[in-house]
Amino acid sequence: MIINSRFFNRSELIGFVALALVLLVILPLSLDVFRLNLVAKYLTYAFVAIGLVLCWGYGGILSLGQGVFFGLGGYCMAMFLKLEASSVENTKIQSTPGIPDFMDWNQITALPLFWQPFHSLTFTVLAIILVPGLFALIIGTAMFKRRVGGTYFAIITQAVAAILTILIVGQQGYTGGINGMTDLRTLKGWDIRPDHAKIVLYFFEVFLLFGCIFIAQFIRLTKLGRILVAMREQEDRVRFSGYSVANFKIFAFCMAAIFAAIGGAMFALNVGFMSPSFVGIVPSIEMVIYTAVGGRMSIFGAVWGALLVNFAKTGLSESFPQLWLFGLGALFIAVVLAFPNGLSGIWADYVQPRIDRLLASRKSKSGAWADNSVADGAPAE
Amino acid sequence: MSDEPNRGLQSPLRRKLLMGAAALPLVSILPRPSFGAGPATATVNTTGLAVTDTEVTVGILHSATGTMAISETGSIQAEKLAIEQINAAGGVLGRKIKFIQEDGASDWPTFAEKAKKLLVNDKVAAIMGCWTSASRKAVLPVMEQYNGMLYYPTFYEGLEQSKNVIYTGQEATQQILAGLNWIAKEKGAKSFFFIGSDYIWPRTSNKIARKHVENVLKGKVVGEEYYALGSTQFNSVINKIKLTKPDVIFTDVVGGSNVAFYKQLKAAGVDLSKQALLTISVTEDEIDGIGGENIAGAYACMKYFQSLDNANNKTFVPAFKKLWGEKTVIGDVTQAAYLGPWLWKLTVEKAGSFDIDKIAAASAGVEFKDAPEGYVRIHQNHHLWSKTRVGRAKLDGQFELIFETADLIEPDPFPKGYQ
Numbered sequence A: 001m002i003i004n005s006r007f008f009n010r011s012e013l014i015g016f017v018a019l020a021l022v023l024l025v026i027l028p029l030s031l032d033v034f035r036l037n038l039v040a041k042y043l044t045y046a047f048v049a050i051g052l053v054l055c056w057g058y059g060g061i062l063s064l065g066q067g068v069f070f071g072l073g074g075y076c077m078a079m080f081l082k083l084e085a086s087s088v089e090n091t092k093i094q095s096t097p098g099i100p101d102f103m104d105w106n107q108i109t110a111l112p113l114f115w116q117p118f119h120s121l122t123f124t125v126l127a128i129i130l131v132p133g134l135f136a137l138i139i140g141t142a143m144f145k146r147r148v149g150g151t152y153f154a155i156i157t158q159a160v161a162a163i164l165t166i167l168i169v170g171q172q173g174y175t176g177g178i179n180g181m182t183d184l185r186t187l188k189g190w191d192i193r194p195d196h197a198k199i200v201l202y203f204f205e206v207f208l209l210f211g212c213i214f215i216a217q218f219i220r221l222t223k224l225g226r227i228l229v230a231m232r233e234q235e236d237r238v239r240f241s242g243y244s245v246a247n248f249k250i251f252a253f254c255m256a257a258i259f260a261a262i263g264g265a266m267f268a269l270n271v272g273f274m275s276p277s278f279v280g281i282v283p284s285i286e287m288v289i290y291t292a293v294g295g296r297m298s299i300f301g302a303v304w305g306a307l308l309v310n311f312a313k314t315g316l317s318e319s320f321p322q323l324w325l326f327g328l329g330a331l332f333i334a335v336v337l338a339f340p341n342g343l344s345g346i347w348a349d350y351v352q353p354r355i356d357r358l359l360a361s362r363k364s365k366s367g368a369w370a371d372n373s374v375a376d377g378a379p380a381e
Numbered sequence B: 001m002s003d004e005p006n007r008g009l010q011s012p013l014r015r016k017l018l019m020g021a022a023a024l025p026l027v028s029i030l031p032r033p034s035f036g037a038g039p040a041t042a043t044v045n046t047t048g049l050a051v052t053d054t055e056v057t058v059g060i061l062h063s064a065t066g067t068m069a070i071s072e073t074g075s076i077q078a079e080k081l082a083i084e085q086i087n088a089a090g091g092v093l094g095r096k097i098k099f100i101q102e103d104g105a106s107d108w109p110t111f112a113e114k115a116k117k118l119l120v121n122d123k124v125a126a127i128m129g130c131w132t133s134a135s136r137k138a139v140l141p142v143m144e145q146y147n148g149m150l151y152y153p154t155f156y157e158g159l160e161q162s163k164n165v166i167y168t169g170q171e172a173t174q175q176i177l178a179g180l181n182w183i184a185k186e187k188g189a190k191s192f193f194f195i196g197s198d199y200i201w202p203r204t205s206n207k208i209a210r211k212h213v214e215n216v217l218k219g220k221v222v223g224e225e226y227y228a229l230g231s232t233q234f235n236s237v238i239n240k241i242k243l244t245k246p247d248v249i250f251t252d253v254v255g256g257s258n259v260a261f262y263k264q265l266k267a268a269g270v271d272l273s274k275q276a277l278l279t280i281s282v283t284e285d286e287i288d289g290i291g292g293e294n295i296a297g298a299y300a301c302m303k304y305f306q307s308l309d310n311a312n313n314k315t316f317v318p319a320f321k322k323l324w325g326e327k328t329v330i331g332d333v334t335q336a337a338y339l340g341p342w343l344w345k346l347t348v349e350k351a352g353s354f355d356i357d358k359i360a361a362a363s364a365g366v367e368f369k370d371a372p373e374g375y376v377r378i379h380q381n382h383h384l385w386s387k388t389r390v391g392r393a394k395l396d397g398q399f400e401l402i403f404e405t406a407d408l409i410e411p412d413p414f415p416k417g418y419q
Helices: A010-030 A033-058 A066-085 A101-105 A113-119 A123-142 A149-171 A195-220 A223-233 A235-242 A245-272 A282-296 A299-319 A324-338 A342-362 A370-378 B017-022 B069-088 B108-121 B133-145 B171-187 B201-217 B233-246 B255-267 B284-290 B311-324 B334-351 B356-362
Strands: B056-063 B095-105 B127-129 B150-152 B165-167 B192-195 B220-227 B247-250 B276-279 B297-302 B376-377 B388-391 B400-404
Touching: A010 A033, A010 A195, A010 A299, A010 A342, A033 A195, A033 A223, A033 A245, A033 B108, A033 B297, A066 A113, A066 A123, A066 A149, A101 A223, A101 B201, A113 A123, A113 B388, A123 A149, A123 B297, A149 A282, A195 A223, A195 A245, A195 A299, A195 B095, A223 A235, A223 A245, A223 B311, A235 A245, A245 B108, A282 A299, A282 A324, A282 B150, A299 A324, A299 A342, A299 B095, A299 B108, A299 B233, A324 B356, B056 B069, B056 B108, B069 B284, B069 B334, B095 B108, B108 B127, B108 B133, B127 B171, B127 B334, B133 B150, B133 B165, B133 B201, B171 B201, B171 B247, B171 B276, B171 B297, B171 B388, B192 B201, B192 B233, B201 B220, B201 B247, B220 B233, B220 B311, B233 B255, B255 B284, B311 B334, B311 B388, B334 B356, B334 B376
Parallel strands: B056 B095, B056 B127, B127 B150, B150 B165, B192 B220, B192 B247, B247 B276, B276 B297
Antiparallel strands: B297 B388, B388 B400
16 A cells, blocks of 8 residues: 655645645735635635545545535524524514514514524534534435446435525525525624624634645545545446445545535635525536636645636626626636646646756756656546 | 624725726716816715715626526616716716626625625725615625615515615515505405515515405405416416406516416416406516516506606606617616616715715605606605506506506505514
């Protein structure tokens, strides 16, 4: 078994340092708080994209329903924040003060039972991880144990996304319906809306993101990661070698779900808002696009993909409010046609060789970099 | 609600670079040399809004893309027309109005993001925008946090009132009650069947309508059904209608669902010239999609119809068509959107200032005599006093005015006895 002696190889280290530099130094220094808050919003999708790298890029399980888990995480967080914002004091204008405003509009007169535990932050944090995790476990077990995979699995995840959207929209008295949960204000009395809170939340999110990157990288480097890749390439051989393929798939799918849920929770905190428009089919596919643009084999690429696509979205829509969707579409087509391996492919094909050559000419005699080709070669298709 | 006004505006970190990109969509209108004669900027703008000696910037925030674009385009057009007309008449306090248009993309969080961008980055003096309740609910916390001013054009469910919003459409009681009274009296209607799209506006509207039917008109609601947004299967409810034979079908189905609903109603043999149907959600814009032949004979309860016969409307309709094409139709919300820039101008001039707090305080009592719907006035609760009208749909897609209230109806966003 080959495990890299270092946690990051050289090219990954460059990627890590570059990302840390941009997220922790360059962006905070060059952007105003409004734009920084937008970056925080973009980064919430990076969590999902990292999860997809594990589950799709490495495990070969294409999920077109990550919005479900993003939404579950986001709604758990939003429920806590909404309860805090719906104090009797804040809602005295309602017919039933002390419950969220949308419940009052829907003639609900008491807080539903399943909302009660969300008064507790500890419960909420656990729920953000466990609810999507368990849900993924159930779906994963039901599907993978029966050897449902590939396209069928992708279609089923889409159906789940559609069902959850309909459920949320239909049960508007309990979920806020199509409006979503708006006007989230404080976290344990700490106002999440002013500028200084946005900055704190941004850095908190970036550290969480690096946490997820480390976890993903760790999984990738262990035997587990090798099995995932092997499974993607030759599922039957892995099965005949005595591994339970289904369990590994379930694991990858659950990890991706938990990452997505963390992203969703950070979204609710940063944007002060949660709505079914992040749960359905379209946002779920968009999340796959971020991963594809970044390069589905690259953990760092996923982060760049989420950032780049969202920057393009905002920039194009501000400059060309009528035409921006065409611009965005053209961008996707261009990336898929010209660079099927996404941003990380561009890096590996064009930038990395030059750096290597540069370094090689300097240290031409050491020859210490020979192992890189093995490490980098793993993801090749 | 707005216990922290202005925090966002005091941020020390500002980057001008991105504002350059944001300025791209600015459409400059009719260069006129006469701007700049107004009072000094320092006196009319004490909170750092985008006001110069010659110009003032406002935002337009609607969906130009996505499912709502078809409805919101009319509002965008109306607001641009109003701004153009105001500029042609000398602007606001001697300043030309520039606008920055942002696309909410039929996506509620995008609305919130763009509203924030307009307020924090562009420092617009007012925003004309939003259409659906969902988008307004998303934008409202932003308006209150950063102390902006939103002119919201759509008829809506009420239960809301904000210092930072002027509601130029009708709230639910204004739209519904007079129409129900009329149809009860005119048609002797006693039984009603409610059909709505499943979200907050139809639910709240029907709640109010039900209370009114049961408590005031002493009638009966024989059915109440909701369909998901975008739903196109109404056959089962049409069967129920045929079974229960209500005197009136009362509908607040929105958007594209309307097309399916009226076509299926017609196909099922329900003749709208015999079966009374009162809708509060179909304007001339929707009939464009439904087709006049499918809906002719239905009654709509609105405050404005394109066919209104008054002097203001007779100048408004041709001006609108001249700018946006002969084929465009003007619905209720489009007219309400047209009021936004004008009411803002009148309020600014009454307050003698662009400051949000002063505009909010000065809004009550502002009158607009040239409104296409006729005279309107802003109430203390930031809604408009306006008339309720009932029209009957004709084959050509226009409405024929059947009834209008004699007086302006008082807006009552928190109606007692209807909650």
